[in-house]
Amino acid sequence: MSYTNERIAQLVRADSVHKSVYTDPALYQLEMDRIYGQAWIYVGHDSQVPNLGDYHATRIGDQDVVMVRASDKKVYVLYNRCPHKGAKLVPDGCGNAGKFFRCPYHAWTFKLDGAHLSAPMKGGYEGTAFDAKHPDFAMRQLARVESYRGFVFASQAPGGPELVDFLGGVVSSIDNLCDRSPVGEVEVAGGVFRVMQTSNWKVFYENLHDTMHAPVTHESSFVAAREQAAEMGEMPLELHIMDGNGEPYSFWEKLELHAYEHGHGYMEGIFNPGAANTDAVTRAHYEVLEKAYGAERASAILGQNRHNTIIYGSGSPHTVFQQFRVIRPMAVDRTLIEIQTFRLKGAPEAVFKRSLMYANVINSPSSNVMADDVELYDRCQKGNQTRGGEWTSLHRYAGQDRVVDGGMQSTNGTSELPMRNQFKAWKTYMLASNRTTIPIAVEACSAAQLGDDCHAA
Ligand code: FES
Ligand SMILES: [Fe+2]
Known part of the structure; x- marks a missing residue:
């Protein structure tokens, strides 16, 4: 079933709720966008990543994310995705990535804040639109990350x-x-x-x-x-x-x-x-x-x-x-x-x-x-x-x-x-379906558009 705002509004009354909110996969999928794609969600406590390279991989809604301690001592929260073919970079749970993330598929590497670091055999990218500085080739950070007394939350x-x-x-x-x-x-x-x-x-x-x-x-x-x-x-x-x-x-x-x-x-x-x-x-x-x-x-x-x-x-x-x-x-x-x-x-x-x-x-x-x-x-x-x-x-x-x-x-x-x-x-x-969780500046760049004017700040 597709859900209009009118239909969603009918599911919740002042004193009762329609059972489909617990059982309908279509509503669940909407929740992943409209609740988990919007709200501040607890990622983990910063004591879980005390040292450089420590990470804690978990989920925000249906998104795999990784909380990591970078060389500037700050805690970053990144989508757990390699921008090459999309492989999940680190497995669930805690570990230490060392000084940088290294993808286990083709060895692209990333700084702990997600910035692209290197790709093997660089010559293969000469003359192509590949640009290590472009966000499409970095691990993407979540839109907002804040900590309250060590409790790290992120919002998409x-x-x-x-x-x-x-x-x-x-x-x-x-x-x-x-x-x-x-x-x-x-x-x-x-x-x-x-x-x-x-x-x-x-x-x-x-x-x-x-x-x-x-x-x-x-x-x-x-x-x-x-x-x-x-x-x-x-x-x-x-x-x-x-x-x-x-x-x-x-x-x-x-x-x-x-x-x-x-x-x-x-x-x-x-x-x-x-x-x-x-x-x-x-x-x-x-x-x-x-x-x-x-x-x-x-x-x-x-x-x-x-x-x-x-x-x-x-x-x-x-x-x-x-x-x-x-x-x-x-x-x-x-x-x-x-x-x-x-x-x-x-x-x-x-x-x-x-x-x-x-x-x-x-x-x-x-x-x-x-x-x-x-x-x-x-x-x-x-x-x-x-x-x-x-x-x-x-x-x-x-x-x-x-x-x-x-x-x-x-x-x-x-x-x-x-x-x-x-x-x-x-x-x-x-x-609140009119909000977006996708950073517009990056999303607007299709492969055909890659160029200097398309580099998000
Ligand atoms: S998928 Fe990560 S380097 Fe290829
Ligand atoms: Fe109980």
Whole structure:
């Protein structure tokens, strides 16, 4: 089906959404252009590329990209494509390219900022339109790249809001994650987990603030945790985290859900080992923060009890346990989740170990908790592919969302405000079809036009 703006607008109502947004490959393809081709998307953390030539190859929407540390010490984000025959230059994941990229197909080389460096047997290009200085023979940089406290984002669109304005109210989550370090810096450490989900990418974003599912979907894991704790005669933190999902509805109703422009948001509450300030790990953490920031600020930093934050299109940082679940759409019914864990520089190693524990218990492929969710994401995908109905419901507390400073807040922690907010953003992106992601100056140069006047600056 081809989609006019009018048809797209009809897919999202104030309190429901048409199921085709999860299942139609044509809409998915439009999303790759109109959302992932426009928005600021998290590429990676600059600690993943600390040294000259270090790279981290990943995806922005359906585009293979590579983040790399160049000789000027800056981080660049390039399309992962050799301009000769188009080969993907480096494989997915992290590595070191050395002082330059060298294509494994015919050995064209490129500076780490993407500029063309050399091609073997140059004589073969004499008398042709080949021009090493022309952008058509370089690796192309993404239109915009910005970093916020080491978190590198890129946008394929030449125009649009600055990164910090785009992030809006969720900047405070990145700040709190970094401020938990006594030197204000974090680094990706301990490797990453990857989980391939057989569901549409938007299902995961909806679930991140879906408090109504916790005591239902996670019954299998919190009941097992409680049984285990009873056997042990105590409830260690690992089990306590799993047990939390079994809180009654009255607990979830009290949580605060915050929603911001572009589909972002965060949830206050649930569980914060820092707030109690009683266990040995937290006390040691507090002490280094107190030394660095003073008692009042140290308490405020550790007291910020924020559960999942949503950076729509990028993923979900978790400040209290220092994780980032990076969400990468792979197909209309496939989504790759990469779970990054952060070490707080200067904080006790036990804090990092606690982050690794949380990643194992909640986010790893072998987590009992994640398995609960992944099963339901798959069921949503399959159910929405049947002819059993057209719409999915976002009615909970619809019409009761409150406008607050710079965003919206739910009247009840079980509200479906976050989902309504995400689809409001989705609709705005998807209707903005008059934007372009392609740098015009370069695109206008066909092979026949190559000449001095066609060299983009
Ligand atoms: S495809 Fe890269 S050098 Fe030929
Ligand atoms: Fe869940």
